[in-house]
Amino acid sequence: MPKPLIESKKKYHHGDLRGQLLEAVRQLIEISGPDGFSISEACRLAGVSTAAPYRHFADRTDILRGVVDLAMDRLQGAMQAASDAYPDDTIARVSAIGQAYIDFARHEPGVFRTMFGLTEGHGQDEDLLRKGQASLGVVRRAVAEHLGLAPETPEAGLKSYALWTFVHGHSFLVIDSKLETLEMPVPEDRLLDMVGRSILGPRAAG
Amino acid sequence: MPKPLIESKKKYHHGDLRGQLLEAVRQLIEISGPDGFSISEACRLAGVSTAAPYRHFADRTDILRGVVDLAMDRLQGAMQAASDAYPDDTIARVSAIGQAYIDFARHEPGVFRTMFGLTEGHGQDEDLLRKGQASLGVVRRAVAEHLGLAPETPEAGLKSYALWTFVHGHSFLVIDSKLETLEMPVPEDRLLDMVGRSILGPRAAG
DNA sequence: TACATATGTAAGCAACACTAACTTAGAAAG
DNA sequence: CTTTCTAAGTTAGTGTTGCTTACATATGTA
Numbered sequence: 001m002p003k004p005l006i007e008s009k010k011k012y013h014h015g016d017l018r019g020q021l022l023e024a025v026r027q028l029i030e031i032s033g034p035d036g037f038s039i040s041e042a043c044r045l046a047g048v049s050t051a052a053p054y055r056h057f058a059d060r061t062d063i064l065r066g067v068v069d070l071a072m073d074r075l076q077g078a079m080q081a082a083s084d085a086y087p088d089d090t091i092a093r094v095s096a097i098g099q100a101y102i103d104f105a106r107h108e109p110g111v112f113r114t115m116f117g118l119t120e121g122h123g124q125d126e127d128l129l130r131k132g133q134a135s136l137g138v139v140r141r142a143v144a145e146h147l148g149l150a151p152e153t154p155e156a157g158l159k160s161y162a163l164w165t166f167v168h169g170h171s172f173l174v175i176d177s178k179l180e181t182l183e184m185p186v187p188e189d190r191l192l193d194m195v196g197r198s199i200l201g202p203r204a205a206g
Numbered sequence: 207m208p209k210p211l212i213e214s215k216k217k218y219h220h221g222d223l224r225g226q227l228l229e230a231v232r233q234l235i236e237i238s239g240p241d242g243f244s245i246s247e248a249c250r251l252a253g254v255s256t257a258a259p260y261r262h263f264a265d266r267t268d269i270l271r272g273v274v275d276l277a278m279d280r281l282q283g284a285m286q287a288a289s290d291a292y293p294d295d296t297i298a299r300v301s302a303i304g305q306a307y308i309d310f311a312r313h314e315p316g317v318f319r320t321m322f323g324l325t326e327g328h329g330q331d332e333d334l335l336r337k338g339q340a341s342l343g344v345v346r347r348a349v350a351e352h353l354g355l356a357p358e359t360p361e362a363g364l365k366s367y368a369l370w371t372f373v374h375g376h377s378f379l380v381i382d383s384k385l386e387t388l389e390m391p392v393p394e395d396r397l398l399d400m401v402g403r404s405i406l407g408p409r410a411a412g
Numbered sequence: 413t414a415c416a417t418a419t420g421t422a423a424g425c426a427a428c429a430c431t432a433a434c435t436t437a438g439a440a441a442g
Numbered sequence: 443c444t445t446t447c448t449a450a451g452t453t454a455g456t457g458t459t460g461c462t463t464a465c466a467t468a469t470g471t472a
Contacts, residue, residue, distance in 0.1 A: 017418080033323075035241030038460060049420045051463080056418095060461070116382045117239075117319065158392050162372065162401050169375025176322045186364050195368050198404045217437090220450075244428060255452050257431080262450090266429070413472100420467070428459085435452070442445080 018056040020046045022066050030110040034064060034117065064114065065125060071111045072131035075104050079138045090146035091200065095192045097139055098167040102188065105171035112175060139164055146200055159199050166195050224262040226252045228272050236316040240270060240323065271331060274324060277317045278337035281310050285344045296352035297406065301398045303345055304373040308394065311377035318381060345370055352406055365405050372401055 024045040028037035039060060043050045057063045082100035086093035105112040137151070143163065144156040170191075186194075220226070230251040234243035245266060249256045263269045288306035292299035311318040324334075343357070349369065350362040376397075392400075 033241070035239070039462095040460060050461085051421080052419055054462075113323065116378065117323075154392070158397070158400065162397065162404075165375040165379060166368065166372045167375070168379060169371040169373070169377075171375075172322065172378060173371060173374060186360070191364070191368065194364070195405070198368075198407075199401070201404075223450080245430090246428060256429090257453080258451055260430075416469100416471080418467100418469075421465085422463105423465105424461105424463085426460090429457095431454105431456080433453090433455100436450085438447105438449090440445100440447080442443100 017046070017048060017052060018066075021048070021053055021056070021063070022070060025063055025067050026071075026108075026111060029067065029114055030108060033110055034114040039063065065128070067111065068115050068128060069131070071108065071115055072128060072135070075101070075115075076131065076135045076138065078104055079135055083138055083142055090142060091193075091196055093142045094139070094146065094163065094196050094200065095189070097142060098163065098192050098196070099189070101167050102171050102174065105175050109175035112171065136160065136164055143200065162199050163196065166199075167192075220254065220258075223252070223254055223258060224272075227254070227259055227262070227269070228276060231269055231273050232277075232314075232317060235273065235320055236314065239316055240320040245269070270320065270324065271334070273317065274321050274334060275337070277314065277321055278334060278341070281307070281321075282337065282341045282344065284310055285341055289344055289348055296348060297399075297402055299348045300345070300352065300369065300402050300406065301395070303348060304369065304398050304402070305395070307373050308377050308380065311381050315381035318377065342366065342370060349406065368405050369402065372405075373398075 021042060024042040025037055028042055028045065031037075039053055040050050042063075043052065053063065057066065078100040079097050082096040083093055086096055140151045140156055140160040143160040144151040144153065147153075147156060147159070149156050227248060230248040231243055234248055234251065237243075245259055246256050248269075249258065259269065263272065284306045285303050288302040289299055292302055324331075346357045346362055346366040349366040350357040350359065353359075353362060353365070355362050
């Protein structure tokens with residue numbers, strides 16, 4: 001039994017098995033994607049037995065949901081922080097939010113893909129949907145303020161959706177690495193700026 | 207031996223096992239995603255033994271590549287057809303190409319996701335990359351003609367990329383079904399038209 | 413001490429990718 | 443028409459992996 005190696009640190013009651021398991025799964029997803037990871041592997045990584053997770057999660061899908069849930073919070077946090085960094089310039093603010101979104105995808109591509117490709121097992125999860133809407137809300141408020149409208153306005157909704165869509169698509173193309181070889185025509189910040197001005201600019205009304 | 211049921215139709219030499227296997231895999235991918243399908247299941251669906259595929263494909267990844275390859279052709283065909291349908295109105299042409307892209311994603315979401323998420327096993331495939339670029343070329347030519355520029359122009363590249371990105375992102379959001387419940391602010395054709403005009407419009411230069 | 417909670421051990425079992433060896437059918441050659 | 447060759451399929455495995463459960467064990471709390 002090669003157990004007593006770091007005896008002092010090994011407590012039976014792990015203390016944060018749930019948290020560390022989620023972290024392990026997150027790392028594995030980054031390597032092999034949402035379908036590639038296995039509970040066993042995550043347990044090995046976290047240093048616990050393969051049965052331990054079932055005290056904290058119902059099944060495989062439930063673990064994934066947990067990972068995505070945390071990721072949603074991180075994403076929204078990053079977007080909000082970017083938004084707060086530009087209290088004056090609304091165009092720059094919108095660009096910064098978009099850049100935060102893209103950076104998140106670039107930094108955690110596996111998780112990012114998981115967040116949106118999670119169709120199996122539970123279809124729509126109430127909680128996740130609400131968090132998705134919250135993220136979009138950050139964009140919406142910035143757009144609305146730029147246009148001098150209330151966030152609930154149809155025009156604010158339309159344009160923030162268009163911008164989100166653009167950023168979302170670019171993120172996917174970036175992480176799918178179609179861009180190293182495919183034509184990435186211009187520095188990213190200039191691209192963001194161009195699109196932002198096109199959609200939000202004075203004569204861009206729909 | 208319950209074999210002689212449809213004896214007349216069952217030939218030992220299948221004739222088009224490769225083709226039918228690809229079709230079976232395509233259907234399975236639509237249901238369970240690129241990682242969800244199994245060779246065994248595809249064989250069951252195609253009515254052949256589990257070893258048969260190995261005469262035609264090296265391994266699992268090779269089959270996937272085959273499916274994606276065909277899908278690329280279908281996608282480009284649809285885009286080109288949409289382009290050809292509007293010889294006069296260049297704005298309508300660009301919108302139609304985008305709509306064809308979105309329709310493809312909506313109609314074959316699993317395959318669509320597979321086409322772009324295929325990072326495992328072979329990273330970049332020369333052939334697939336070329337086909338991807340060809341699809342983008344359809345957009346690029348339409349955009350260039352609208353702007354009165356050559357397709358190789360940086361501006362044509364930038365704007366066609368921006369449009370592609372937008373359509374790509376919208377497609378993903380559609381197939382991830384974030385849109386039934388999330389805010390889809392306006393009919394799709396109006397959305398496309400608005401964005402097209404914003405990016406391509408006279409005062410949208412970057 | 414008694415009970416609840418958290419973790420480990422071990423095993424069931426199902427599925428799958430891939431291989432080896434054999435079989436069939438058609439085609440080419442004589 | 444027969445022989446022979448080869449491509450395409452089949453049967454029957456092998457080895458691996460993984461999810462999940464039943465039960466044992468350790469720890470915390472009242």
